[in-house]
Amino acid sequence: MTDTQKSRFRIPAQEMERILSLLGRHPNITEEAIFSALWSEHCSYKSSRIHLRRFSSKGPRVLMGPGENAGVVRVTSRLGIAFKMESHNHPSYIEPFQGAATGVGGILRDIFAMGACPIALTNSLVMGSLRQPRQMTLFRRVVAGIGAYGNAIGVPTVGGEIWFDERYAKNILVNAFALGLVPDDAIMSAIPPAKPLLAVYLGNKTGRDGVSGAAMASRSFSDKESDLRPQVQVADPFVGKKVMEATLTIIRRGLAGAIQDMGAAGLTSSSVEMADKAGMGIELDVEKVPLRDPTMEPWEILLSESQERMLLLVEEDKVPSILEIARESQVAAGVIGHIIPEPVFRVRKGETVYGEVPVSHLTREAPLYDRPQSPRTASFPQHPPHPSASGRHAIADIFLRLLDHPNGGSAEWIFRQFDYEVGTRTLLGPGHDVAIVDLRAEDRGVAIALAGSSHPVFRDPARGGALLVAKTVTDLAAVGAWPVGLTDCLNFGNPERPETMHDFVMAVSGIADAARRLDIPVVSGNVSFYNETDGVSIPPTPILATCGVLASPRNAPPGSLGEGGLRLVMAGSNADLSLGGSYLDWILPELEESPVPSVDWAGLVLLQPFLALLIEKGALRATRAIGRGGLLRTLLSMVAHSDETGLHLRLPLLDTPLGTFFSEAPGRIVLAFAPENGPVVADTAREFGVPLLDLGQTAPHRFSLTYRDRDGKEKALALPLSSLKKKYLSALSGPMETLP
Amino acid sequence: MPECFRVGIIRFPGTNCDLDTWEAVALVPELAPTWISHRDRSLDGIDAVILPGGFSYGDYLRTGIIAARSPVMDAIGQFAEKGKPVLGICNGFQILAEAGLLPGTLLPNSGRTFLCREERISVEQTRTPFTLFFSPGARIRLPIAHQEGRFHADPDTLVELEARGQVLCRYNANPNGSLRDIAGVTSPEGTIAGLMPHPERRMRGASTSDGLPFFQSLAAWLTGERDISPLSLAFSSRDDA
Numbered sequence: 016m017t018d019t020q021k022s023r024f025r026i027p028a029q030e031m032e033r034i035l036s037l038l039g040r041h042p043n044i045t046e047e048a049i050f051s052a053l054w055s056e057h058c059s060y061k062s063s064r065i066h067l068r069r070f071s072s073k074g075p076r077v078l079m080g081p082g083e084n085a086g087v088v089r090v091t092s093r094l095g096i097a098f099k100m101e102s103h104n105h106p107s108y109i110e111p112f113q114g115a116a117t118g119v120g121g122i123l124r125d126i127f128a129m130g131a132c133p134i135a136l137t138n139s140l141v142m143g144s145l146r147q148p149r150q151m152t153l154f155r156r157v158v159a160g161i162g163a164y165g166n167a168i169g170v171p172t173v174g175g176e177i178w179f180d181e182r183y184a185k186n187i188l189v190n191a192f193a194l195g196l197v198p199d200d201a202i203m204s205a206i207p208p209a210k211p212l213l214a215v216y217l218g219n220k221t222g223r224d225g226v227s228g229a230a231m232a233s234r235s236f237s238d239k240e241s242d243l244r245p246q247v248q249v250a251d252p253f254v255g256k257k258v259m260e261a262t263l264t265i266i267r268r269g270l271a272g273a274i275q276d277m278g279a280a281g282l283t284s285s286s287v288e289m290a291d292k293a294g295m296g297i298e299l300d301v302e303k304v305p306l307r308d309p310t311m312e313p314w315e316i317l318l319s320e321s322q323e324r325m326l327l328l329v330e331e332d333k334v335p336s337i338l339e340i341a342r343e344s345q346v347a348a349g350v351i352g353h354i355i356p357e358p359v360f361r362v363r364k365g366e367t368v369y370g371e372v373p374v375s376h377l378t379r380e381a382p383l384y385d386r387p388q389s390p391r392t393a394s395f396p397q398h399p400p401h402p403s404a405s406g407r408h409a410i411a412d413i414f415l416r417l418l419d420h421p422n423g424g425s426a427e428w429i430f431r432q433f434d435y436e437v438g439t440r441t442l443l444g445p446g447h448d449v450a451i452v453d454l455r456a457e458d459r460g461v462a463i464a465l466a467g468s469s470h471p472v473f474r475d476p477a478r479g480g481a482l483l484v485a486k487t488v489t490d491l492a493a494v495g496a497w498p499v500g501l502t503d504c505l506n507f508g509n510p511e512r513p514e515t516m517h518d519f520v521m522a523v524s525g526i527a528d529a530a531r532r533l534d535i536p537v538v539s540g541n542v543s544f545y546n547e548t549d550g551v552s553i554p555p556t557p558i559l560a561t562c563g564v565l566a567s568p569r570n571a572p573p574g575s576l577g578e579g580g581l582r583l584v585m586a587g588s589n590a591d592l593s594l595g596g597s598y599l600d601w602i603l604p605e606l607e608e609s610p611v612p613s614v615d616w617a618g619l620v621l622l623q624p625f626l627a628l629l630i631e632k633g634a635l636r637a638t639r640a641i642g643r644g645g646l647l648r649t650l651l652s653m654v655a656h657s658d659e660t661g662l663h664l665r666l667p668l669l670d671t672p673l674g675t676f677f678s679e680a681p682g683r684i685v686l687a688f689a690p691e692n693g694p695v696v697a698d699t700a701r702e703f704g705v706p707l708l709d710l711g712q713t714a715p716h717r718f719s720l721t722y723r724d725r726d727g728k729e730k731a732l733a734l735p736l737s738s739l740k741k742k743y744l745s746a747l748s749g750p751m752e753t754l755p
Numbered sequence: 756m757p758e759c760f761r762v763g764i765i766r767f768p769g770t771n772c773d774l775d776t777w778e779a780v781a782l783v784p785e786l787a788p789t790w791i792s793h794r795d796r797s798l799d800g801i802d803a804v805i806l807p808g809g810f811s812y813g814d815y816l817r818t819g820i821i822a823a824r825s826p827v828m829d830a831i832g833q834f835a836e837k838g839k840p841v842l843g844i845c846n847g848f849q850i851l852a853e854a855g856l857l858p859g860t861l862l863p864n865s866g867r868t869f870l871c872r873e874e875r876i877s878v879e880q881t882r883t884p885f886t887l888f889f890s891p892g893a894r895i896r897l898p899i900a901h902q903e904g905r906f907h908a909d910p911d912t913l914v915e916l917e918a919r920g921q922v923l924c925r926y927n928a929n930p931n932g933s934l935r936d937i938a939g940v941t942s943p944e945g946t947i948a949g950l951m952p953h954p955e956r957r958m959r960g961a962s963t964s965d966g967l968p969f970f971q972s973l974a975a976w977l978t979g980e981r982d983i984s985p986l987s988l989a990f991s992s993r994d995d996a
Binding site: 159162163166167168169251252253254256257345430431432433434435436437438439442569752 | 768769771772774775778808809810812813814815866868869870871872898900902953955956958960
């Protein structure tokens with residue numbers, strides 16, 4: 016023991032010293048394992064915590080905020096929705112199928128730990144370029160893994176997003192979102208009452224899989240290479256379903272005092288965090304933990320991240336009922352410890368004490384960093400504007416260029432692998448930019464909108480962050496849903512780099528300010544740092560999910576249509592049609608240097624009531640917020656799934672044709688309606704002060720448009736409809752189906 | 756007080772379309788759903804049985820194979836022998852095929868991935884307890900959601916299925932490589948039926964309610980509204996439609 020300063024669990028030297036001074040002695044291996052888990056970035060949020068305070072989680076609808084397994088927001092007089100998004104980036108890169116599947120399993124456990132029955136999943140994926148065979152495999156396996164878990168456990172995957180970008184090739188992002196339904200008087204908490212409760216283990220047996228997933232064990236720790244077990248966990252949705260049903264039964268019968276899922280750092284974090292919230296201590300006997308491998312050391316048991324496990328704190332007289340429910344569900348369960356008045360975390364194996372650490376050392380005394388920040392220097396060279404940017408062919412060429420990439424196509428290849436209808440609540444599934452799930456209560460539905468396009472954040476972290484919030488709110492408004500809560504997953508590089516930290520703080524402030532301005536509480540979230548390989552970090556990538564509520568959800572207009580003769584109108588402000596951060600800016604960065612568009616906040620909040628009223632009047636046939644690629648791609652995605660419907664646009668004089676056709680400025684929604692509803696749409700728009708821009712009509716077999724340029728010159732453009740649709744539908748499925 | 760028929764919905768560990776099927780059955784006034792556990796050995800008082808979709812036993816080993824050996828399956832075998840209606844949807848179909856109650860087997864999709872999407876389907880055999888309400892050749896839309904839905908049978912069996920009119924329904928655009936586009940089959944008597952598409956997911960709504968007739972048919976059949984002419988004569992060839 017000559018080198019006691021060096022951690023066996025890769026705890027940094029200065030943190031080891033802090034542990035020594037807190038304990039007044041050297042930690043033993045069990046204690047060091049405990050510190051390594053709870054002081055890890057993943058569990059302690061040590062680099063992000065002080066910045067996350069910017070988020071406001073307050074609001075009259077908020078029933079549960081951060082600090083719980085998931086946030087809960089009221090959506091009817093009796094019901095709340097619990098929702099959260101989490102990353103599973105690192106495991107998915109190592110073993111894409113299991114990494115993605117356990118990501119879904121983990122987020123579902125967070126939801127049902129609250130007593131909420133999961134009714135919807137979505138995901139946001141960012142992968143490297145598909146030109147690399149390795150990425151193709153990663154992508155294929157990630158999608159299969161997500162499907163394998165969600166499909167089997169019977170929770171529909173109602174939406175999702177995909178983005179391919181070479182800068183993520185070595186750090187793919189797999190973010191999973193789940194939403195559940197809970198009666199407001201049956202919400203479970205991870206904060207136990209200050210009583211002498213017993214710790215009950217429920218679920219899969221503990222194995223060596225995922226030991227130290229949150230803080231990987233050092234290689235020097237073992238002499239034999241063969242002893243290194245995989246750090247990726249293995250999913251078992253079959254057991255997961257049984258654990259879910261048992262947990263929900265236990266909660267419904269009022270048998271548990273507090274519940275937390277064993278996620279990152281498994282048993283250690285769930286037990287310590289719950290004891291800490293009660294202001295108590297906890298004692299565990301690892302001999303009582305159901306094990307797959309009886310030779311596991313106490314520290315391995317504490318750090319195992321075996322899946323499908325829950326930790327319950329319960330009163331002694333409730334234990335027999337809980338064990339009976341577990342037996343009935345064919346799930347392992349047992350009492351493994353108890354809450355103690357002394358505020359310490361004590362680990363025993365039978366009579367032998369293996370470790371004892373004050374709870375506060377693991378939680379409140381955990382390191383907290385305000386890491387240095389400095390702005391990134393401009394990373395893009397200045398190019399002169401594209402010479403033919405306003406020419407007649409340029410618009411068509413650019414549009415085709417956008418479609419000639421997996422990012423520009425339909426994501427159907429992905430979502431057809433997900434069961435998006437099981438549960439029969441799905442009213443709008445994938446492919447509509449916003450998903451709607453029926454609450455089956457008070458004639459209301461929940462809408463879910465995702466925003467994971469990182470390019471605006473890369474261009475301008477603060478403005479980009481705000482833009483993402485505005486984008487989700489626009490998506491919700493398109494179906495008449497008003498936002499009630501937001502969750503985020505903040506994927507960034509190495510926080511020890513001042514540039515990354517600066518991006519992080521700016522993006523957080525952009526998101527937080529926008530959410531505050533729109534009165535949307537940020538009820539849950541997750542930070543994923545260290546998305547870095549060989550010293551290269553990913554671009555800043557916050558991914559948001561905003562949930563909204565809408566009335567009469569069965570009347571919500573879809574995002575696609577298939578009939579000719581409908582009028583097409585764009586509702587919303589056209590004030591700033593900058594291209595910065597858009598898909599066009601990403602694919603042709605040399606085209607035009609342009610700022611990230613500013614958001615017309617006052618105009619944005621008018622859209623929801625405006626759309627809701629038109630929908631109530633039954634005036635709309637289809638709607639879609641202008642999203643990736645701008646107006647033309649949005650219109651194409653509306654007609655792409657019909658056999659022959661296209662459109663003809665007749666636009667007025669355009670100052671900035673590029674901006675009009677390709678800007679992704681939020682706050683703009685395409686409305687399609689029967690001509691006889693023209694007056695009601697126009698009157699309602701006038702009443703709300705929402706600007707309308709007449710676009711044209713849907714028409715069979717056409718994709719054409721006319722406009723006048725700045726000089727008043729008439730411009731016309733006609734593209735072959737069937738080949739456009741084919742491009743759109745096969746941009747992603749083509750390479751996935753033709754290549755091995 | 757009208758008659759109410761009890762429809763047993765079988766739940767295996769891992770079944771996940773059980774609630775959807777319950778709601779679908781409950782939508783038909785003459786039908787009353789009731790839960791049947793995989794451990795039950797008796798179906799006394801039950802008028803019809805539905806095996807819903809899902810991932811029974813996690814689809815481990817092979818889809819449907821573990822469920823097909825559950826205690827309740829013996830009871831279902833005896834129940835079916837009495838000529839009582841049995842319907843398997845998706846995983847339920849896989850279980851019935853695995854148990855030998857329906858011909859053929861369901862292999863992994865030819866595209867090797869899970870497939871969830873709406874399919875156009877032609878209903879061919881309309882003299883079963885589940886398809887009385889359709890006219891032969893009716894074109895409907897139902898969603899599929901499966902990874903192992905490729906219907907397969909040896910050539911002799913296929914010829915026999917066609918000759919006896921045991922093809923319940925076919926895909927218009929074969930999504931999974933099923934032989935002869937078969938999406939569902941029946942027993943020779945027509946009282947046991949299985950299909951991969953999910954009628955319980957199209958019960959109501961603005962788009963389609965093409966699943967509803969499956970359950971309305973069952974109610975009508977149980978009431979005694981059925982054509983008693985032999986199945987094999989009821990249907991000649993797929994091209995008639």
